[in-house]
Amino acid sequence: MSQAPNYAPVDEKTFCAVHADVETALRCNRCGRYMCPRCAVRTEVGYRCRECVYEQQGKFYKATQRQQVVSVAVVFALGLIAGFILPRLFLIGALFFSLPVGVAIGELAFRAANRQRGRRVPQLAIVAVVLSALIANLGTLSDTLQVVELANRLARQVDTSAVLSEILIQRLSPIVVYTALCSLAVYGRLR
Ligand SMILES: [Zn+2]
């Protein structure tokens, strides 16, 4: 006597392809593997696994290592020049020129890499802008530091806080504004 086959619906448990202990019903819509919420990446075309996303991005980021280095080096070199000139045009000049100059730097850096995008280039370009701005304004920064020190020493006799904050704002704000706007523009262009 044979046993009747069991047709009762069996809820088959499925698990994440990466995290074998995490139960999930979600599948990558490209390769079909199961993935837990931690592994799923939301894309414009639905949820995908990290590997599929990475592979898709690989078609987008095609710059060689050399092209990426060249790109970031161009940002750094031009950042030294722009970072020297623009903060010296005072706050108004920095506000006015930093974005267009940043876009131009990004464009030249992009062309220097034969118009190929690099995965880490936008972030490294920000580092290059900040570093070059620091170097280009080393004189101003160390001067300001000395003024702060002097003001601190005089603070025992007179109230220097108003003068001090004015000097800080006057000297540092063009540098800060330039660095922020320029890195934003460079990042936007290279992204
Ligand atoms: Zn996949």
Ligand SMILES: [Zn+2]
């Ligand atoms: Zn997972």
